[in-house]
Structures are given as structure tokens and as C-alpha cells.
Amino acid sequence: xxxxxxxxxxxxxxxxxxxIILFIKEDELTSINIKWAALLxxxxxxxxxLILWLQFDYSNPSYQYEEKFRWFDDFNFFYHVGxxxxxxxxxxxxxxxxxxxxxASWNNIKxxxxxxxLSFLFLETVMIGMFASIDILLFxxxxxxxxxxxxxxxxxxxxxxxxxxxxxxxxxxxxGSVLMLIAIIVMYxxxxxxxxxxxxxxxxxxxxxxxxxxxxxxSFAVKIPMWPFxxxxxxxxxxxxTAGSVILxxxxxxxxxxxFIRFSLGMLPEATEFFIPLIMTLSIVAIVYTSLVALxxxxxxKLIAYSSVAHMGIVTIGIFLVNQQGLEGAxxxxxxxxxxxxxxxxCVGVIYDRMHxxxxxxxxxxxxxxxxxxTVFMIFMLGSVGLPGTSGFIGEFLVIVGAFKFSSYVVIGAxxxxxxxxxxxxxxxxxxxxxxxxxxxxxxxxxxxxxEKIILIPLAISVILLGIFPNLFLxxxxxxLELIITNYEIANAK
Amino acid sequence: MLNNIYxxxxxxxxxxxxxxxxxxxxxxxxxxxxxxQTSNLAVFVLLLTILLVYYDSGxxxxxxxxxxxxxxxxxxxxxxxxxxSIASIIISKEYFLGIKLKNxxxxxxxLFSTLGMMLMIASNNLMSMYLAIELQSLSLYVAAAIKRDSxxxxxxxxxxxxxxxxxxxxxxxxxxxxxxxxxxxxFDDISFYLSKYDNLNLGLIFGLVFVMVGLAFKVSAVPFxxxxxxxxxxxxxxxxxxxxxxxxxxxxxxxxxxxxxPFENFYLEWSQIILFLSIASMxxxxxxxxxxxxxxxxxxxxxxxxIGYILIALVxxxxxxxxxxxxxxxxxxxxxxxxxxxxLSLKVKNEYLINISDLKGLSKSNPIVSLSISIIMxxxxxxxxxxxxxxxxxxxxxxxxQELYVLSVLGxxxxxxxxxxxxxxxxxxxxxxxxSEGIINFQISLQSKIxxxxxxxxxxxxxxxxxxxxxxxxxxxx
Numbered sequence: 001x002x003x004x005x006x007x008x009x010x011x012x013x014x015x016x017x018x019x020i021i022l023f024i025k026e027d028e029l030t031s032i033n034i035k036w037a038a039l040l041x042x043x044x045x046x047x048x049x050l051i052l053w054l055q056f057d058y059s060n061p062s063y064q065y066e067e068k069f070r071w072f073d074d075f076n077f078f079y080h081v082g083x084x085x086x087x088x089x090x091x092x093x094x095x096x097x098x099x100x101x102x103x104a105s106w107n108n109i110k111x112x113x114x115x116x117x118l119s120f121l122f123l124e125t126v127m128i129g130m131f132a133s134i135d136i137l138l139f140x141x142x143x144x145x146x147x148x149x150x151x152x153x154x155x156x157x158x159x160x161x162x163x164x165x166x167x168x169x170x171x172x173x174x175x176g177s178v179l180m181l182i183a184i185i186v187m188y189x190x191x192x193x194x195x196x197x198x199x200x201x202x203x204x205x206x207x208x209x210x211x212x213x214x215x216x217x218x219s220f221a222v223k224i225p226m227w228p229f230x231x232x233x234x235x236x237x238x239x240x241x242t243a244g245s246v247i248l249x250x251x252x253x254x255x256x257x258x259x260f261i262r263f264s265l266g267m268l269p270e271a272t273e274f275f276i277p278l279i280m281t282l283s284i285v286a287i288v289y290t291s292l293v294a295l296x297x298x299x300x301x302k303l304i305a306y307s308s309v310a311h312m313g314i315v316t317i318g319i320f321l322v323n324q325q326g327l328e329g330a331x332x333x334x335x336x337x338x339x340x341x342x343x344x345x346x347c348v349g350v351i352y353d354r355m356h357x358x359x360x361x362x363x364x365x366x367x368x369x370x371x372x373x374x375t376v377f378m379i380f381m382l383g384s385v386g387l388p389g390t391s392g393f394i395g396e397f398l399v400i401v402g403a404f405k406f407s408s409y410v411v412i413g414a415x416x417x418x419x420x421x422x423x424x425x426x427x428x429x430x431x432x433x434x435x436x437x438x439x440x441x442x443x444x445x446x447x448x449x450x451x452e453k454i455i456l457i458p459l460a461i462s463v464i465l466l467g468i469f470p471n472l473f474l475x476x477x478x479x480x481l482e483l484i485i486t487n488y489e490i491a492n493a494k
Numbered sequence: 495m496l497n498n499i500y501x502x503x504x505x506x507x508x509x510x511x512x513x514x515x516x517x518x519x520x521x522x523x524x525x526x527x528x529x530x531q532t533s534n535l536a537v538f539v540l541l542l543t544i545l546l547v548y549y550d551s552g553x554x555x556x557x558x559x560x561x562x563x564x565x566x567x568x569x570x571x572x573x574x575x576x577x578x579s580i581a582s583i584i585i586s587k588e589y590f591l592g593i594k595l596k597n598x599x600x601x602x603x604x605l606f607s608t609l610g611m612m613l614m615i616a617s618n619n620l621m622s623m624y625l626a627i628e629l630q631s632l633s634l635y636v637a638a639a640i641k642r643d644s645x646x647x648x649x650x651x652x653x654x655x656x657x658x659x660x661x662x663x664x665x666x667x668x669x670x671x672x673x674x675x676x677x678x679x680x681f682d683d684i685s686f687y688l689s690k691y692d693n694l695n696l697g698l699i700f701g702l703v704f705v706m707v708g709l710a711f712k713v714s715a716v717p718f719x720x721x722x723x724x725x726x727x728x729x730x731x732x733x734x735x736x737x738x739x740x741x742x743x744x745x746x747x748x749x750x751x752x753x754x755x756p757f758e759n760f761y762l763e764w765s766q767i768i769l770f771l772s773i774a775s776m777x778x779x780x781x782x783x784x785x786x787x788x789x790x791x792x793x794x795x796x797x798x799x800x801i802g803y804i805l806i807a808l809v810x811x812x813x814x815x816x817x818x819x820x821x822x823x824x825x826x827x828x829x830x831x832x833x834x835x836x837x838l839s840l841k842v843k844n845e846y847l848i849n850i851s852d853l854k855g856l857s858k859s860n861p862i863v864s865l866s867i868s869i870i871m872x873x874x875x876x877x878x879x880x881x882x883x884x885x886x887x888x889x890x891x892x893x894x895x896q897e898l899y900v901l902s903v904l905g906x907x908x909x910x911x912x913x914x915x916x917x918x919x920x921x922x923x924x925x926x927x928x929x930s931e932g933i934i935n936f937q938i939s940l941q942s943k944i945x946x947x948x949x950x951x952x953x954x955x956x957x958x959x960x961x962x963x964x965x966x967x968x969x970x971x972x
Contacts, residue, residue: 073961074817074968115861141878141957148872151917155925163925167917174877174913178906181887185894185902 007065007081010048010095011129017041018121026114035106038117042099042124049095049128052083053476061085061479063134063197071135077194080135085480086331089473090131090251090258093338096462097250098124100455101243104346107451108353109157109241116157120243123149127251131258136184136194143219143259144177146252150244158239165232165239172232176222183215187267200266200484202491213271216263224256226279226316227286230309237305238358242349245301249308250342254334257315261330265322266484269491272320279320280410286313287417295424300348300358303428304341307384310417311337317414318399321406322488327481328474329398335473336391336466340383343459347377350452351432354445360428365437370447374433376456381429383463385422391466506546506572507612513539514605521598528598533587536601540580540608547572547612560680563618563755567970570820571615571747574827578740579608581831581949585942586732589838589846595641595730603640604736607633611744615751620669620679623748627665627712631658634741638729650728657711657721665708671701684756694760702757706767709752712745715805716774719798723786726794731846734790735834738797743823746804750819753808754972761811768809769901776802776908783915789837789850792915793830796874799912800826803885806905807892813968814892820967822885825873825956829882832949833870836863839938847934850919855928860936864923866950873953875916876909881956 021037024030057064063082071079083091101120109116123146130142147170155166188194191203204212222229233253237245264272287310294306311333318330350373351366352358367374379390386392396418403411437443448456466473517539521532547569583601590596610630617623635658639651673679675697676687688694694702707718714722726734753764779799786792800822807818840847840863847853857864873880886909893902938946956963 071960073965112857115857141883144878144883148877151920152924155921163921166925167914167921170917171910171914175907175910178910179903182890182894182899182902182906185887185891186899188891189894 005067006048006052007083007132008067010045010052010091011081011125011132013045013048014041014098014121014124014128017044018118018125021114021117021121024114031113034114034117035102038121039099039102041121042095042102045124045128046095046099049092053088053092056083056085056088056476058476059479061483066134071138075188075194076192077137078135079138080195081129081132081138082134083132085477086258086261086484087131088476089331089335090254091128093254093335094124094127094131094251096458097246097338097342100342100346100459101246103451103455104246104349105241105243108349109243112156115152119149119152120247123153123247127247127255130255134196136187136196136199139196140177140181140184143180143255144174146255147173150248150252153244153247154236154240157241157244160239161235162239165235168232169236172229173219173222176219176229179215180219183212186212196262196266200487202267202269202487204268206270209268209271210274213264213268213275216259216268217275220256220259220264221282222256223259224253224312224316225309226256226282226312227289227309228282230286230290233309234302234305237308237345238299238301242345242352245305245345245349246342249304249345250338253308253312254338257312257319257330257334260316260319261327261481261484265319265488269488272322272488273492276320276322279316280407283313283316283320284410284413284417286310286316287413288420291417291420291424295420295427298360300360300428300432301345303360303424304344304348307421307424308337308341310421311341311384313417314396314399314414317403317410318395321399321402321410322485323402323405324478324482324485325398325405326402327485328478329395329400329402331395331477331481332391332398332466332470332473333395336383336395336463339459339463339466340380340390340392343376343380343456343463344384346452346455346459347373347380350448350456351445355441360431362439363432363442364439365433365435366442366445367433368437369442369445372453373448376448376460377433378429379460379463381425383467385425386418389464389467391463391470393467394470506543506550507609507616509546510539510543510605510609510612513542514602514609517605518599518602521602524598529590529596529600530587532598533583533601536605537580537583539605540576540583544573544576544580547576560682561619561622562613562616563681563751564616565971567751567816567820567972568616568747570966570970571743571823572612574820574823575611575615575740575743575747576608578743578827578831579604579736581827581945582732582736582739582834584945585831585835585838586735588937588939588942589730589732592846593641593730597640600637600640603633603637606630607637607736608740611741614744615747617748617751618681618755620673620681623752624662624666624669627748628662630741630744631662634658634737637733637736638725640733641730644730646728647730650725653728654721654725661708661711661718664704664711668701668704668706668708671697671704675701681751681756685758688756689759694763699763702760702764703767705752706764706771709745709749710771713742713749713801713805714798715771715801716778716798719775719778722798723791723794726790727788731790731834731838734793735830735838738793738834739827739830742797742801743827746801746819746823749805750808750816751972754811754816765809765811768805772802772805772809773901773904774802775799775805776905777911780908780912780915783912784918786915787850788848789853790848792850792919793833796912796915797826797830799908800874802908803889803905806898806901807889809898809901810892810896812892812895814888814895816970816972817964817967818885818888818892820970821888821963824963824967825881825885825953828949828952829870829874832866832946832953833874835938835942835946835949836867836870836936839936839942841935841937843933844935850922852934853919853922854926856923856934858928859934863936866946867923868920869950869953871916871919875913877913879954879957881953884956884960
């Protein structure tokens with residue numbers, strides 16, 4: 001294996017890039033240097049994270065590439081990072097999307113390029129750090145630190161209502177996560193350990209578990225987001241710049257799902273068992289309700305934002321089924337949604353850059369002028385619908401298979417949501433792409449350029465790759481998920 | 495053993511008292527640059543005092559009839575207070591010169607007040623405690639009103655004096671009741687006397703409540719906080735800086751010692767009062783700061799909120815609580831030093847910055863300064879990875895150790911509310927469009943720059959090596 005601290009290098013490489021950028025003086029000429037520096041740092045991180053995948057030991061369910069240093073002398077807090085099957089793809093998703101975000105903002109961010117790139121690099125560091133941490137306090141620090149760059153990205157480079165959106169985003173998610181802090185301290189008090197690995201041994205009494213579960217639920221349900229805690233998401237998505245939406249949809253929402261798997265399932269199995277009906281109800285409501293809401297939207301970004309909530313509903317169903325298919329489906333759905341919704345936001349960004357509006361009414365007949373764009377958009381749209389052959393299918397299929405073991409009502413709810421998702425996505429596609437051009441302003445719109453091709457084509461390839469070879473992704477995570485399920489079943493069999 | 499001068503416990507305080515007089519005379523006989531020279535001398539004196547406190551073993555204090563006590567907790571807070579006053583003298587020097595307020599008495603007043611605070615922290619007797627409080631307060635009354643030709647400064651001085659005198663009166667009445675019912679002024683004797691009883695009688699409870707009121711006034715805990723925003727607003731910025739940084743340290747140390755030494759066994763009696771003060775301070779500090787447009791009033795409410803968190807750790811009343819208080823106080827001091835170092839160097843159209851809205855466009859003209867302010871604000875809001883988060887984190891550890899779940903949840907909720915106004919400052923600097931081009935100047939002297947950089951370094955880099963501070967604070971005994 002690798003004898004140098006690979007995970008730490010991946011975590012802190014973007015931060016080093018940020019430090020370098022900090023010392024580049026910004027003016028008209030040098031802003032291109034800043035962009036290149038940011039791109040190189042993020043690409044380097046991506047390549048290193050590929051090593052993580054290539055060297056990954058599929059037969060080992062627990063953490064690999066572990067690094068552990070004493071951090072606090074008085075408590076058992078460690079700088080403890082590592083990667084297992086669950087976090088591997090979350091990290092890959094972050095490192096894959098960030099360079100694309102940098103590329104996507106290449107021309108349309110004109111003011112404060114330096115601060116923008118600094119925010120993104122800092123954001124990448126904390127995202128990777130969060131997924132890689134094995135110490136809960138470290139996890140929490142990264143989890144909350146995400147708010148800082150995201151707040152700035154929405155607030156400085158966002159749309160008209162950016163200030164409202166940024167405050168809502170920050171305070172809403174902060175409210176959720178501070179309760180998690182209390183839960184973490186209670187866990188520490190009961191076990192004198194902060195290690196995620198150790199805490200998965202189930203050390204809490206039933207009543208404690210219920211309270212801890214609620215505290216974790218508060219932060220993850222806001223983050224993922226579940227209905228009725230989702231109201232920050234459409235605002236944040238609509239007002240954020242394209243790249244901000246991409247990261248928000250692509251990675252930040254997954255923090256909630258990741259947290260549910262690690263903390264709720266892993267550490268609080270008995271409480272999870274108790275709360276499963278609640279989660280299922282909320283998820284089904286989320287899927288049906290937000291799908292209907294998405295159908296009524298006139299703003300493209302808002303529509304995709306609501307569709308994210310619906311897709312995350314499928315993820316939460318999958319997670320709380322707590323069986324092999326459900327969990328694998330949830331993981332696949334998270335990865336797929338990370339790619340597809342990110343790509344959809346990038347597609348919206350493409351036409352927004354040209355026309356500066358996101359109103360669905362404004363567009364129509366884009367296929368006449370932008371055939372290539374229509375093609376890639378279609379791939380992502382079908383991925384979002386869950387057509388076989390795309391990544392979305394695998395996740396939804398596995399979740400539904402898993403759900404049959406649990407209850408057929410859940411299956412009906414989830415399937416209904418999937419049908420609705422086809423309705424609103426196809427309807428959106430029809431209104432934007434098909435038909436003849438009715439709006440004169442669209443008459444000389446240009447098709448995607450090379451930079452946009454470089455961004456969208458890798459995403460399209462990975463969406464299809466994920467759909468055709470799901471085992472490429474399922475194999476590494478399988479044992480880690482099995483471990484969680486086994487622990488869960490042992491705890492609940494008692 | 496008076497013949498061996500090095501063995502006298504009191505040497506740092508005696509040294510500081512003597513040197514303060516020397517400073518006074520020094521300033522009096524200087525013709526030119528009296529203010530600047532006296533400030534430099536004062537900083538030097540305080541640095542020496544730190545050394546003396548650090549090496550002070552406290553082996554022999556029986557000579558003082560246990561008027562004062564000695565412990566690692568006391569030493570830590572003494573050093574913290576002295577560091578705070580060194581920093582505030584340095585960062586305010588240019589400001590005083592800028593507004594042509596060159597009375598050399600100012601650094602001397604700071605010295606006397608620091609002396610009062612050191613005695614306050616160390617006091618082990620009701621009498622010495624009262625005298626020490628008065629020594630530091632009288633110096634501060636004068637300091638608040640030092641700008642004689644300014645109405646607002648005079649107003650804040652008088653307001654501070656009247657309310658301060660009132661609270662001292664209440665405090666003194668409480669002392670007399672405690673003395674009357676226990677027959678002793680000494681903390682240890684009171685503690686010994688009280689250990690014979692299971693519950694306090696009515697007179698002692700009255701005395702305790704009165705003393706708590708007086709102390710709550712000194713730490714400016716709600717509902718005895720009214721003076722804080724007004725005094726902060728009226729006093730010259732640099733004096734406000736001193737008010738924000740130093741006296742809080744001493745008052746917090748005092749309230750800890752008073753609750754945990756003589757009344758250690760009557761946790762239930764005083765903890766209710768502190769509990770209420772804590773919750774009220776956190777929420778009022780968070781809510782009232784939202785509507786402020788004056789940065790000094792905002793910082794006043796912010797400091798009220800911070801006091802609420804420190805009092806949580808006092809309610810916890812365990813070793814973790816003492817540790818949390820010392821870490822929190824350290825982070826509070828560092829953050830305030832940093833923010834005042836910036837405020838005292840920012841000029842908008844040749845006037846020192848007062849209104850928050852004047853910060854508009856700062857991120858364009860001074861990116862480094864606005865970045866620093868943002869970091870300080872996020873740290874005050876308790877967002878990781880900055881030092882302010884660890885202060886709050888340790889406070890909640892202490893609270894949960896004592897199973898104060900409701901209080902901790904209220905605490906984190908208040909911290910979310912308070913995050914709003916800290917974020918608002920960042921919003922004004924970064925998000926707002928600049929309509930009229932405000933001319934913001936940032937002129938900072940080399941010395942303040944060093945102080946500012948050091949405190950920013952601590953705020954940002956604490957996370958990389960927390961054990962340095964935490965090991966010290968873990969070893970503190972009250």
C-alpha cells in the first residue's frame with residue numbers, strides 16, 4: 001500500500017493552492033493566473049484521489065489509508081482520517097466536481113476572481129476533510145466550516161435575492177448542526193471516545209439513543225434536505241452562481257445522507273429502528289409533494305432544486321430500509337444525483353450565460369440552434385428520470401427492490417415519485433428544447449463551446465458508465481455497507 | 495518573613511503599584527511627548543509584572559491575614575488581564591494621538607485599574623475584594639470621562655459612575671449581611687462556617703443575592719447590563735476597547751472565585767441566580783445586537799452574550815467549567831483585541847469608524863482588513879475552525895458533564911441567533927453594492943500591527959496546536 005499520508009495530501013492540497021492564490025496580486029492580467037492555479041490544484045487533487053480508488057482494497061470493510069495523530073492532550077480527540085467504501089465515492093465526487101466548477105466559472109465570474117477561487121478551494125478542503133474524518137469532532141469542524149465558503153459564494157456572486165438566500169442557508173443549517181454538537185459531546189461523555197469506528201459498537205442506552213438520534217436528525221435532515229426542512233434549498237440553489245449550485249447539489253446534500261449512514265444507522269441502531277416509520281413517511285411526502293411542486297415551477301433552477309429534494313427522498317428511503325439493496329441503492333442514487341443534478345445545473349448555466357434568464361417561458365426550440373447541447377441535456381435529463389442505462393436507474397431500481405422487503409406502500413410512494421420525476425423532467429425538456437424557436441432573442445444563440453464540452457462530456461460519460469457498469473462502484477462499497485447492516489441487525493436482535 | 499523581600503507573595507502587585515506612581519511622576523516631568531513615553535513605560539512595566547506573576551510562587555502570604563489568595567487560576571487570570579491591558583494600551587496609542595487626547599494620565603489610569611483587577615482576582619476576603627473593585631472602578635470612571643470636552647464621553651462617565659456606585663453600594667450591603675451572619679470576612683472562614691449547615695438562613699441568602707447583583711453588574715450580565723452599551727458608545731473608542739477587553743476578565747475571575755470558594759457547598763442557592771443571568775444574557779445579547787447600527791453598541795451586546803456563555807461554565811461548577819472559562823476568556827480577549835486593533839485604525843472620511851454601514855465596500859479597498867474582520871466575526875459567532883468555536887465547545891462540554899442539557903441547547907440556539915449579526919457585518923463588507931465611494935483609510939502603527947497579526951494568528955492557528963493552552967487551563971485550580 002501507500003506509505004505516505006495520501007488522504008491528508010488530498011485534503012490539504014486545495015488549501016495549499018488557496019495559500020498560493022492568496023499571494024497572487026489580482027488585476028486584469030493576473031486573474032487568469034489565479035484561475036489556472038485553482039484549476040491545477042483541483043485537478044491535482046482529483047488525480048490523487050483516483051490513486052485512492054485504484055489502490056483501494058475491496059476486501060476490507062473498515063477504514064484504509066488511516067492516519068492518526070493526537071490532537072488534544074486532555075481529551076481523546078485525534079486527527080484521524082481514512083477512507084472506507086462509503087466515503088471513497090463521496091470524496092471522488094467532491095474532487096471530480098470541483099475542477100468542473102472552476103472551469104464552469106472561467107468566464108462568467110468577473111468580479112473578485114481571487115476571493116471566488118479561494119472560497120472554492122477552501123470548500124473543497126473542508127468537503128473532503130469531512131468525508132475522510134474518522135473522529136467526530138473533526139467531522140463536525142469540517143461539517144460546519146462548509147458554511148463559511150458557501151455563505152460567501154451565494155452572498156457575493158449570487159443573484160438578486162442572494163443576501164436573503166445566503167442568510168437563510170447559513171442560519172438554517174447552523175441551527176441543525178449546533179444540536180449535533182451537543183449530541184457529539186453527550187456521546188463523548190458516555191464513552192470517552194470520539195472515534196466513529198469505536199462508537200459504532202453501540203454503547204448507548206435506548207433513551208439516550210432517541211435523543212441523540214433526534215439531534216443528529218436535526219442536522220442531517222436540514223442538510224439532505226428532507227421535507228419539511230427543505231425550504232432553504234430552492235432559495236439557495238436559485239440565488240447561487242452556477243458553480244455554487246453544482247457543489248450544493250452535487251456534494252453538500254450528500255453530507256446529510258452520509259451522516260445518516262454513519263451516525264444514525266451506525267451508532268444509534270435501536271433509535272433508528274424506532275424512527276423508521278417517521279423517516280419513511282417524511283420521505284414519501286417529500287417525493288410526492290416536491291415532485292408536484294417541481295411540476296409547477298417557472299424557473300429552471302428552482303425546478304431542478306425541487307427535483308433534488310424528491311431524489312433525496314429516495315435516498316433516505318434507501319438508507320432507512322437498512323438492507324443491502326436499499327443502502328447500495330441509496331449510495332448509487334447519491335452518486336448519480338451528484339453527477340446528474342450537477343450536470344443539469346451546469347446545463348442551465350450554459351444557457352443562462354448566453355441569455356441571462358432562467359425562465360422556462362423564455363426558451364423553446366433550442367434544438368434548432370444547439371443540437372449538441374440538446375443531446376447532452378437529454379442524457380442528463382434521462383439520468384435524472386432514471387432511464388435504464390443511466391446512473392439514475394441503478395439507484396432507483398435498487399431502492400425499490402429493497403423496499404419490497406419492507407413494505408409495499410413505500411414501494412408505491414417511491415414508484416409514484418419516479419413517474420412524477422419523468423413527468424416534470426420530460427415536460428421541462430419539451431418546453432426548453434423541442435419545438436420551433438418562438439423567441440427572436442434566441443435566433444442567434446450559439447451551441448456549446450469547447451470549454452463547455454470539456455465540462456459536460458466527462459459528466460455524460462460518467463453518467464452512462466455508472467449506468468452500465470454499476471459494479472465498478474458497488475464493489476468497493478459493498479463490504480462497508482454490509483458491516484453497518486450487520487452491526488445494525490445485531491443491535492436490534494438483542 | 496518580611497526580611498526576605500523575594501519571598502513576599504505580593505511582589506507583583508507592590509511592584510505594579512510603585513511603578514504606577516513612577517509612571518505618573520515620569521509623565522508629569524516630561525515636557526514633550528509625555529503621552530507616548532508614558533505609554534511605552536507603562537507597557538514595559540506591565541511586561542515586567544507578567545514575569546513577576548509568572549515566577550511568583552506565592553509561598554508566603556500569611557502575613558496578609560489571608561486577605562489575598564494564590565492559585566494557578568488566579569495567576570492565569572492575572573496574566574490574562576495584564577496581557578489584555580498591554581494590548582489595549584498599544585493598540586490605542588495612535589488613536590489617542592489621532593484625536594488629540596494626549597493626557598499622559600491615561601496609561602497611568604490603565605495601570606491603576608490593572609492593579610485593581612489583579613487584587614480583585616486574588617482577593618480572598620470581602621474587605622479586600624471590595625477595595626480592589628473600587629480601585630479598578632474609580633480608574634475606569636475617570637477613563638470613561640477622560641474626553642472632557644465631549645458631551646457623550648462625560649455622559650458615559652457619569653452614567654458609569656452613578657450605576658457603578660449604586661452596584662457597589664448593593665455589593666457592600668450584601669457583604670455586611672454575609673459578615674453579620676457568618677461573623678467573618680475571610681472566604682475560607684466563611685466556607686468553614688457554612689460547612690456546618692445544610693442550608694443557608696434567610697439573611698445569608700439576601701446577602702448572597704445582593705453580592706450576586708453587584709457582581710452581575712460588574713460582568714454586565716442581563717438584567718444589570720444597561721450601562722454597557724451606553725458607556726461603550728459614549729467613551730472614546732480606545733477606552734471602549736479597554737472596557738471590552740480587560741475588566742471583564744477580572745470580573746469573571748472574581749465571580750468564579752466568589753461562587754466556588756466561600757459558597758462552594760451552596761451550589762443550589764447561587765446556581766439558580768447564575769442560571770438566569772446566563773440564559774438572559776445569551777438571549778438578550780443575541781437579540782438586541784441585531785438592531786444596532788453602531789459598531790460599539792453591537793460589540794457591547796456581543797460581550798453581554800459572551801458573558802452568558804461563560805456563566806454557563808460557572809453553573810456547571812466543575813473542573814471542566816473552570817477550564818472552559820479560562821479558554822473562553824482567553825479567546826474572548828484575543829478576539830476583542832483583534833477587532834479593536836482594527837477599529838482603532840479605520841478611518842472613514844477622516845473620522846474614526848462608528849457606523850457599521852460605513853464598512854461598506856471595505857472588501858474592495860482593503861481586502862486583507864475585511865478578511866480579518868470576517869475571520870474575527872466568524873470566530874465570535876463560534877464557527878469552526880476558529881478559536882471562538884473551541885471556547886464554546888469547552889463550555890458545552892462542562893455543561894453536559896453536569897447534565898445541564900436544557901441550558902446547553904438554549905446556549906446553542908442563542909449562538910445561532912447571534913450568528914445573524916456577526917454575519918451581517920460580513921454581508922455589509924462583502925455583499926452590499928457600493929453606491930457612494932466611501933473613503934476608508936486603514937492606518938496602523940507597527941506595534942498595533944504586530945498585536946493584530948499575533949491575535950489573528952492565534953485565532954486561526956489555535957486549531958493546529960490546541961494543547962498548549964488546554965494543558966495550562968486543565969491544570970488550573972481555583
